Amino acid sequence: MPLKSNLFILLRVLVGTLLVVSGLEKLVSPYQNFLYVIQNYALLPPFWEELGARAWPWVEFFLGVFLVLGFWLRWVLRGVMATFAVFIFVVGQALVRHLPVTECGCFGDLISFPLPVVITFDTALLAVTGALYYRLRETSSFSLDQHLSDDGRP
Numbered sequence: 001m002p003l004k005s006n007l008f009i010l011l012r013v014l015v016g017t018l019l020v021v022s023g024l025e026k027l028v029s030p031y032q033n034f035l036y037v038i039q040n041y042a043l044l045p046p047f048w049e050e051l052g053a054r055a056w057p058w059v060e061f062f063l064g065v066f067l068v069l070g071f072w073l074r075w076v077l078r079g080v081m082a083t084f085a086v087f088i089f090v091v092g093q094a095l096v097r098h099l100p101v102t103e104c105g106c107f108g109d110l111i112s113f114p115l116p117v118v119i120t121f122d123t124a125l126l127a128v129t130g131a132l133y134y135r136l137r138e139t140s141s142f143s144l145d146q147h148l149s150d151d152g153r154p
Contacts, residue, residue: 008138011128012067015080018125019064025108026057037105041090042097059083070143077133084126091118 026034035053038044044052063083066076087106094101095115103112113121132139140146 009141012132012139016064016067019060022107023057023061025110029108040101041094070145073145081129084122087122091115
C-alpha cells in the first residue's frame with residue numbers, strides 16, 4: 001500500500017477519533033452542561049437548544065465511529081464537513097456579535113479552547129475532511145465500505 005493511502009487512513013482515523021472523544025465527553029456528562037454551552041451562542045429557540053443538547057453528542061459520536069470504521073464513508077464525510085462548517089458559523093457569529101463566550105464547549109469539560117483557536121482548528125479539520133472526501137479511494141482503504149463491497153472499491 002502506498003504511503004499516500006496510509007496518510008489518508010491515518011487522517012480518517014484521527015478525525016473520527018476526535019469526533020468520538022468530543023461526542024463521548026458530552027454523552028457521559030449531564031446534558032445540561034452542553035445545553036448551557038448551546039444557550040451561550042444565542043442562536044436557537046429553547047426547544048431546539050434542548051433537542052440539540054440531547055441529540056448532537058450522539059450525532060458527533062456516531063459520525064466519529066463510522067469514520068474510524070470507514071462505514072458509509074461518502075455520506076459520513078459529507079456529514080462531517082457539514083458539522084465543521086456549522087461549527088465555524090456558530091463560533092464565527094459569536095465572535096462577530098461579541099457574545100460573552102470564553103470557550104467553545106467543543107469537548108465538554110475535557111479541554112477548553114478560546115474561540116479564535118476553535119475557528120482555526122475547525123477550518124483545518126474542514127479542509128482535511130474535504131481532502132478525505134476528494135480522495136475517497138485512498139480514504140476507503142482498510143474500511144468497512146471496502147470490505148463489504150463486491151469488488152473491493154468504495
